[in-house]
Amino acid sequence: MTRPRPRTNESESETRNPTGGGATAMRLIVPLQGVVQGRGGLILGTLIPCALFYFFQLYLKRHRSPKPGSNPTSPSQSSSNLSDLQRSSSRSNLSSRGSIGPVQVSSRASSIAKPNDSPYYIGLDRVSEDPYDRLDNPNGVIQLGLSENRLCFDLIEKWLSENTKDSVMGRDGVDLSISGIAPYQPSDGLMEFKVAMAGFMSQVMGRAVSFDPSQMVLTAGATPALEILCFCLADPGNAFLVPTPYYPGFDRDMRWRTGVELIPVHCRSTDNFIISITALDQAFNQTRKRGIKVRGILISNPSNPVGNLLPRETLYNLLDFAREKNIHIVSDEIFAGSMYGSEEFVSMAEILDMEDIDKNRIHIVYGLSKDLALPGFRVGVIYSFNESVLVAAKKLTRFSSISAPTQRLLISMVSDTRFIQEYIETNKKRIREMHDLFVEGLKQLGIKCAQSCAGLYCWADMSGLISSYSEKGELELWDKLLNIAKINVTPGSACHCIEPGWFRCCFTTLSQEDVVIVIERIRKVAETCKISS
């Protein structure tokens, strides 16, 4: 997930260049047309409704909140940002001559330009403005909303200090044409890198399955990997079924430019949020009734935000379902190497190893942002069993290729199986320690977490602290946690969770001392919640 971090002096307000949609102009013209055409009683039929209409518009304009400063980020002001956008665009429409309004952007862009209104993004913004630092800003907002792994950098730094010069620029000194990093490369990645990644993925998944580099397409992060697959598997207006709760970024990454819809398939805590085929079937039929074509299912396994694994049985059932309905399955396995429990991770690839038929509908997404903690380097993988998808995806990677010097550096690192083994084991140990510490801390406060064994976060049930068992109650608690306790956690509603009160808490960006402070801050808020309930 790319982390948006707006600068404090960058004006995100829309007043300088509003969209200038034709909507407001139409509000002027339509009533006037009615008057000109003189339909019905001229005065009663047209002037009075027009007058009422104008006064209503005037009322709305007067009663919108005043324009916020250049930092429209705190949650209570988010709605004012949206109204601010509309107010300024109507103002410019009235004043311009010639073609209506200043030069417009596309409607696709207009929706993207709107200020972030999801708690997921708002929380991230708050942390950027006021980031916690043990020494410099001890009262700042502590980040638990970003699934980033900071626990094992020392290992990578050590490897780099012993290995870099050779790996980027070539053994025989710097020769860009020979080392091959300067000229155009295949847009879907160097074959050497694919081979290295295939080996890495296999190692990270416990060698239960091997990956074929020729079925791989590399791209600048899992974000474009997923988008490319959407472009290949679905037309605008088609849909993917997605079990909830799901990673908030999917709403943007999969829908923004593709025009594809996401249909939530609700999972319940009684099933530990594992998807049921009944629910899947229901969602499929309901979607079809609305006249929308379902093209596939998107699963994340290990799951984000819950952190559990899909059991083998479920994977088989999903495969059967997909076959029956003739749709695709995209399996986002980006946390496969961030396991800390004792359960065994089963990749979709492993299931297919045993089956010999109908692999054309299965596609796996992977990347180095979580397991190797290198999100800045932008490495994503599409692994598909469908030749046509690979051909199309490969062509689409020209819009998002991985930088060649980065590939060079990582080929060396990722092929160093001894180093990777040490990394995987140490990583597992450290995530588990942090997980246990954090979950125990929450337990002391009476907050239980869902059963999880993977990922960089835990899924905490804080429903006991919310005043009303609803999304509203959940968001009130979220607001308290963000603005009073000053911790950024992700509320379940941002992940489309159907049960209120769940929160995702990422703990791999913390140190052990930070965990103590976080628990203490939650305790204070928890006490006020208990008093008021």
Added chain:
Amino acid sequence: MAIEIEQPSVGLSKVAVSDTHGEDSPYFAGWKAYDENPYDELNNPSGVIQMGLAENQVSFDLLEAFLETHSEASSWGKGAPGFRENALFQDYHGLLSFRKAMASFMEQIRGGRAKFDPERVVLTAGATAANELLTFILADPGDALLVPTPYYPGFDRDLRWRTGVKIVPIHCDSSNNFQITPQALEAAYSEAEAMNIKVRGVLITNPSNPLGVTIQRSVLEEIFDFVTRKNIHLVSDEIYSGSVFSSSEFISIAEILEARQYKNSERVHIVYSLSKDLGLPGFRVGTIYSYNDKVVTTARRMSSFTLISSQTQYLLASMLSNKEFTENYIKTNRERLRKRYNMIIEGLRSAGIECLKGNAGLFCWMNLSPLLEKPTREGELTLWNSMLHEVKLNISPGSSCHCSEPGWFRVCFANMSEQTLEVALKRIHTFMEKRERVRNLISSQ
């Protein structure tokens, strides 16, 4: 024995099955021929010489020298700070130091005649991504961009494939050296209107690919006035701005805007990249520089699909903020390209071939129309085939660039050594001599 029931194959999207990627055109077919039989001075001296790839290899030594002496830019050994921050850095704003370096580099290329604000620099993984991103932002599916012909064949894919946007050509011809005229602009706009297509902007490449010529100031002014009148956008792809042979001959749209005190500038967006000027296409570094705040905000968010590796940003920030290096590089690169250009023009002239008078880029625009059997697209493709399979040179036919006049070809000269260029020129000489002899033989009968 079980009956084999054929499963209906699981469907793919229209994007996946369409051929809008254009990779079946001659432009790409020539590459395939080259891949199968690539020229190599020692190992394959009779192979196909690649003259269809606009890549700049003439100044690698300068880059290599910098990297040798500034190894801290490319390594994180002991004592090199900031690795973990860099590895975690996935902020779509991009490294500030890199944005500053890019802005300053762009200023230097324009001889300081225009200023660039690092806060308006949006980073993308290559100009390919920048052009596509801008198209997503400026136009809806079914809308059109006006693009002067001849144009870079990749635009058909980059501007249209996933975006669903159309290209309506602005026809230019040799009668005025392929310059864009106000009449041609109006005609293209009317053509779109007649088809009920909404025009959202004009996209120019300056210096032009494939012409290898900078756009004159008066023409830029006319184009800017046109887009202002029609209230549409202007995208100026200035990816070859550092490859103009003489600094004073390049006028950027940024200069036009500055002279007009940025009035009406919110419709202008510049695309740049390090793939051509710095010869580093493998690094995947592109930028959108927009004078429109909303476009900057939106492009930045959308760039999450096409971020530049933070490691690469870090490396290049160090290189491009070194004024001594960049000044020397820009000057030397220009001189070397000019020398190459003169070499190829002379060589072609002595073989009896004329080119459009160029002053920029990594290629020349060659006129082979006198050689066509028929002055048609088919005639041109027949000639192109001979060039590819007999002369063993992969050059790009004008038809793949949507040129309205058959017989023009783009020939790249900067992606090879001087020796290879000599070999290519010799082959052309031989080919022309042979044709001359055949013609004399026929006419003497």
